[in-house]
Structure formats: C-alpha cells, structure tokens
Amino acid sequence: MPDLGKYAAEVLGAYGLSLFLIAGLIVLSLRKGRRARAELARIEANKDA
Amino acid sequence: MIALLHRDLMLAFRAGGGFGLGLAFFLIVTVLVPFSVGPQSELLSTIAPGVLWLGALLACLLSLDRLLALDYEDGTLDLLATAPLPLEAALSIKALSHWLTTGLPLVLAAPILGLMLNLEPDGYIWLIASLAFGTPALSVIGTFGAALTVGIKRGGLLMSLLVLPLYVPTLIFGAEAARQGAMGLDGTTPLILLAGITLGTIALMPFASAAVLRMTLR
Amino acid sequence: MSLWEYANPVKFLGLSARVQPFLWAAATICVVVGLIWGFFATPDDYRQGSTVKIIYLHVPAALMAINAWFMMLVASLIWLIRRHHVSALAAKAAAPVGITMTLIALVTGAIWGQPMWGTWWAWDPRLTSFLILFLFYLGYIALWEAVEDPDTAADLTSVLCLVGSVFAVLSRYAVKFWNQGLHQGTSVPMATGGRTVSDVFFYPLAISMVGFGLLFLALVLYRTGTEIRLRRARALLARRKREM
Numbered sequence: 001m002p003d004l005g006k007y008a009a010e011v012l013g014a015y016g017l018s019l020f021l022i023a024g025l026i027v028l029s030l031r032k033g034r035r036a037r038a039e040l041a042r043i044e045a046n047k048d049a
Numbered sequence: 050m051i052a053l054l055h056r057d058l059m060l061a062f063r064a065g066g067g068f069g070l071g072l073a074f075f076l077i078v079t080v081l082v083p084f085s086v087g088p089q090s091e092l093l094s095t096i097a098p099g100v101l102w103l104g105a106l107l108a109c110l111l112s113l114d115r116l117l118a119l120d121y122e123d124g125t126l127d128l129l130a131t132a133p134l135p136l137e138a139a140l141s142i143k144a145l146s147h148w149l150t151t152g153l154p155l156v157l158a159a160p161i162l163g164l165m166l167n168l169e170p171d172g173y174i175w176l177i178a179s180l181a182f183g184t185p186a187l188s189v190i191g192t193f194g195a196a197l198t199v200g201i202k203r204g205g206l207l208m209s210l211l212v213l214p215l216y217v218p219t220l221i222f223g224a225e226a227a228r229q230g231a232m233g234l235d236g237t238t239p240l241i242l243l244a245g246i247t248l249g250t251i252a253l254m255p256f257a258s259a260a261v262l263r264m265t266l267r
Numbered sequence: 268m269s270l271w272e273y274a275n276p277v278k279f280l281g282l283s284a285r286v287q288p289f290l291w292a293a294a295t296i297c298v299v300v301g302l303i304w305g306f307f308a309t310p311d312d313y314r315q316g317s318t319v320k321i322i323y324l325h326v327p328a329a330l331m332a333i334n335a336w337f338m339m340l341v342a343s344l345i346w347l348i349r350r351h352h353v354s355a356l357a358a359k360a361a362a363p364v365g366i367t368m369t370l371i372a373l374v375t376g377a378i379w380g381q382p383m384w385g386t387w388w389a390w391d392p393r394l395t396s397f398l399i400l401f402l403f404y405l406g407y408i409a410l411w412e413a414v415e416d417p418d419t420a421a422d423l424t425s426v427l428c429l430v431g432s433v434f435a436v437l438s439r440y441a442v443k444f445w446n447q448g449l450h451q452g453t454s455v456p457m458a459t460g461g462r463t464v465s466d467v468f469f470y471p472l473a474i475s476m477v478g479f480g481l482l483f484l485a486l487v488l489y490r491t492g493t494e495i496r497l498r499r500a501r502a503l504l505a506r507r508k509r510e511m
Contacts, residue, residue, distance in 0.1 A: 007317045007318045007382055008317070010318055010321070010378050010379070010381065010382055011317050011318060011320050011321060013378055014321045014324060014325075014374070014375045014378040014379065015302075015306065015320075015321075015324065017371075017374055017375070017378070018324045018328070018371045018374070018375055021367055021370060021371050021374075022367070022371070022482075024367075025363065025364065025367045025486070026486070028363075029486060029489055029490050029493070030489075032490075032493055033489055033490070033492065033493040033496075036493045036494075036496040036497045036500070037493075037496055039496075039497075039500050040496045040497075040499055040500045040503075043500050043503050043504060044503065193430065197410070197423055197426070197427060198410075198413075200414070200419070201413045201414060204413065207406075207409055207410065207413050210402075210405060210406045210409055211406040211409075211410065211427065213402070214399055214402040214403050214406060214431070214434065214438075215430070215431070215434045217399055217434070217437075217438045217441065217442075218434065218437040218438050218440075218441040221438075221441040221442065221444070221445045222441060222444075225444070225445060239444070242441075242444070246437065254430075257426055257429075257430050260426055261422070261423055261426050261427075264419055264422040264423055264426070265419065265423070267419070
C-alpha cells in the first residue's frame with residue numbers, strides 16, 4: 001500500500017466510487033443480457049407449441 | 050400559410066387562456082424571486098437580468114405542451130402532413146404563432162417586471178433587445194421538442210428534459226448580453242452571437258422538427 | 268467482403284461472440300495494469316500530492332464519455348441513412364455506458380477539485396460542459412424508454428442525437444465565452460503536440476486510456492447483443508400473436 005499522505009480519503013474515495021460505478025454497469029449489463037438470452041431461448045423453444 | 054397562422058392565433062386567443070397563461074406564469078415567477086432571496090434591492094438588481102431571462106425561458110417551455118399536442122389528438126397534424134404546404138413551412142408558422150402569443154408578450158412585459166426587480170436604468174434596452182432576439186430561438190427549438198414528444202403519452206416532463214439542454218446556448222448569450230448591459234458595459238458581442246444562434250435555428254430547426262414529426266405520424 | 272455484412276444481426280452476433288473474449292481479456296488486463304501501475308508505482312506530484320493518482324480514472328473516463336457520444340452520433344447517422352437495425356441498437360446500447368463514464372469523470376473531478384481548487388464544484392467551462400453532456404445523455408436515454416414502437420424510437424433518438432451534437436458543441440463554446448476556467452488544458456499529447464504530463468505519469472495513463480476504450484467496446488458489443496435478442500424475442504411474440 002503506497003503512502004497516500006493527507007489525501008488518502010480523496011484518492012481512495014475516487015477509486016472506490018469509480019470502480020463501484022464500473023462494476024455496477026457491468027453487473028447490470030450481464031444480468032440484462034442473461035435475461036434476454038433466456039427469454040429468447042424460451043420463446044424459440046415453444047415455437048410449435 | 051396566412052390562414053394557418055390566423056387559425057393558430059385565433060385558437061390561442063379564444064381557447065381558454067393559452068395566450069395569457071405564459072405571461073401570468075412569468076409574472077408569478079418574478080414575484081416569487083424576492084420572497085426566496087430576500088428584499089435587498091442591491092441583490093435584486095444584480096440578479097434581475099438572469100431572473101427575467103430564466104422566467105421568460107420557463108414561461109416559453111410551459112406553453113410548448115399545447116403547441117402540437119391538441120392538433121395531434123384531433124388529427125389536424127395528419128392533414129397538415131398531407132397538405133400541399135410543406136410540413137417545414139407549417140411548423141415554422143406554428144413556431145411563429147407560438148412566438149407571437151408567448152415570446153412577444155414576454156418581451157413587452159419584461160421592462161415592467163424589471164422595474165419591480167430594481168433593474169439598473171442602463172439595462173432596459175439591453176434586456177428588451179436580448180429577449181427580442183432570443184425568444185424566437187426558444188420558440189423554434191421548442192417546436193422541435195414538441196414534435197419529438199408529441200406521440201408520447203404524458204410527454205410533457207420528458208419534453209422539458211429534452212428541450213432545456215438545447216436552450217443552454219441561447220440562455221447563456223441572452224442573459225450575458227442583458228447582464229453586461231445592466232452593468233453599464235457594452236453587450237454587443239453576446240447579442241450578435243445570440244442573433245446568430247436565433248437565425249441559425251430559424252433556418253435549420255424546422256427541417257429537424259418536420260423530420261421527427263413525419264417519423265411520429267408514419 | 269464488405270463491412271456492411273455485419274449489419275446482418277446473425278453475422279454481427281457471430282463476430283461479436285468470437286471477438287468478445289479477447290476484448291474482455293485485453294480490457295481487463297489494460298485497466299488493471301494501468302490502474303495498479305498508476306496507483307502503486309507512480310510518485311506523488313509535488314504540488315498535488317497523492318491526488319494526482321485520480322488522473323488515471325478521470326482522464327480515461329472523460330475521454331470515453333465524449334467518444335461514446337461520438338460513436339452514438341455515427342451509429343445514428345448510419346441508421347438514418349442505411350436503416351441497419353444493428354446500428355440503431357448499438358447507439359442505444361452505448362448510451363448507458365457513456366452516461367456512466369460522464370458520471371465517473373464528474374465525480375472524480377469533484378473529489379479531486381475539493382482539496383486542489385478548494386471546492387467540490389466550480390462553474391468552470393469544462394465541468395459545465397460535462398454537466399450539459401450528462402443532461403443530453405439523460406434526455407437521450409429517457410426518449411428511448413418513452414417511445415413504444417422500436418423503429419420510431421430509433422428514428423427519434425437518432426435525430427435527437429444529431430441535433431443534440433450540434434447544440435452540445437454550441438454549448439461548449441457558449442460556456443467558454445461565459446466563464447474562463449480553472450481547469451488545466453488537455454493532458455493528451457496527441458491533441459497538443461507536446462506533452463504536458465511527464466513520462467512517469469503518462470505511461471500508466473495511456474494504458475488506462477486504452478483499457479477504458481477496450482472496456483467500452485466490449486460493453487457495447489455485449490449490450491448490443493442483448494438488445495438484438497430482446498428485439499428478436501419481441502418480434503417473435505408479435506408474429507405468434509398475429510398467427511393466433
């Protein structure tokens with residue numbers, strides 16, 4: 001861990017928030033993508049039903 | 050074209066307060082400002098140009114809702130779209146009638162409200178000039194916003210969200226001209242830039258408005 | 268073999284499935300290396316102290332915030348001219364990524380500004396322009412959500428993107444005129460010809476910028492795939508309803 005001096009809270013806060021936002025974006029994208037895949041598969045599966 | 054303008058103006062005058070509504074809103078906003086920031090006359094005279102511009106802008110926005118929505122519901126827009134008159138021209142006329150019923154009264158009322166906000170004596174001519182040059186742009190841009198959201202149920206709030214960012218350049222230059230004028234400076238530069246924006250939007254925005262309206266009506 | 272073949276959704280999905288693993292891997296590596304290098308292995312600036320480390324997030328996010336809008340503009344034009352559905356859906360898929368990048372740039376900027384300029388927020392031209400860009404993203408996404416018919420939605424948002432781009436540029440100059448700023452000039456050397464950031468800071472920054480770019484590409488490809496599947500599911504359902 002590098003010595004961040006008196007600005008530790010700012011630097012860590014910036015990294016934390018940004019990574020949180022990026023992670024949130026990725027998780028939401030993946031979840032929506034998986035749901036879309038499942039729904040399409042379901043609809044295509046009972047094509048003849 | 051004249052007939053269309055005449056019809057729109059008559060509708061605005063007769064059909065339930067569309068005409069005075071924007072003006073009344075402008076008045077109320079201006080009256081509320083001293084209540085919210087305090088009655089000190091120096092403070093009020095500093096912020097007067099900005100407050101008047103913001104009030105005019107919001108009053109314009111408020112009346113955009115009825116610009117196309119009623120014509121869309123009763124089918125007038127479908128007729129206009131198939132009429133020999135180009136839709137671009139029809140929408141320009143609509144913007145013009147919006148300006149005549151909203152923008153122009155605001156320009157005329159602004160000096161009186163300026164009086165109430167202790168606007169500096171030098172500032173009146175700049176305020177009137179900047180509003181006179183700027184409000185046509187507000188009407189034309191607003192027509193685009195109205196055309197964009199006309200097919201959406203309860204699109205009023207969405208339209209504000211879409212239109213307000215588009216108002217930013219007009220507001221900046223207009224309020225800047227009025228502010229510099231009120232400080233006794235020469236506001237010609239922002240005024241010319243404002244006029245440029247207005248002319249540019251009058252020339253180009255009707256094409257965008259007509260394009261989105263055709264997409265909605267298709 | 269022309270580029271336009273990938274306007275076919277099936278071909279697009281195939282290519283995107285083949286490319287994505289590499290993109291995700293490269294993006295992860297670049298972002299991780301850039302940020303770790305920047306965070307652990309660069310010295311503090313003698314004036315800014317350790318807050319200089321925020322640059323490895325702030326600059327790449329700001330860069331991608333603008334490029335995302337630019338990509339949406341190009342995709343919108345392609346949709347309006349050539350009517351390729353993939354293009355419209357790619358623009359739709361890019362908007363949430365762009366708004367997240369704008370938000371990151373704004374938030375990291377505010378956190379950095381607090382100790383350096385002594386204020387969280389200043390009405391500085393660059394900051395203000397980004398705030399306006401944020402509003403444009405909001406309006407664009409809201410319009411996509413509000414319109415029922417997907418093709419009409421694509422049409423309307425494309426025109427909004429075009430008009431919005433013109434007004435965003437206008438606002439940029441208007442805001443510059445309105446207030447001279449605190450913000451330092453660009454730190455990307457391609458734009459200025461010379462370097463304003465010393466090498467120690469520049470290499471991790473460059474890697475991080477590449478990483479954010481790749482991450483954006485990977486996310487957009489993935490999200491476009493999602494939108495294509497959703498559209499297809501919708502079309503299948505509609506067809507079945509008609510047949511019944």
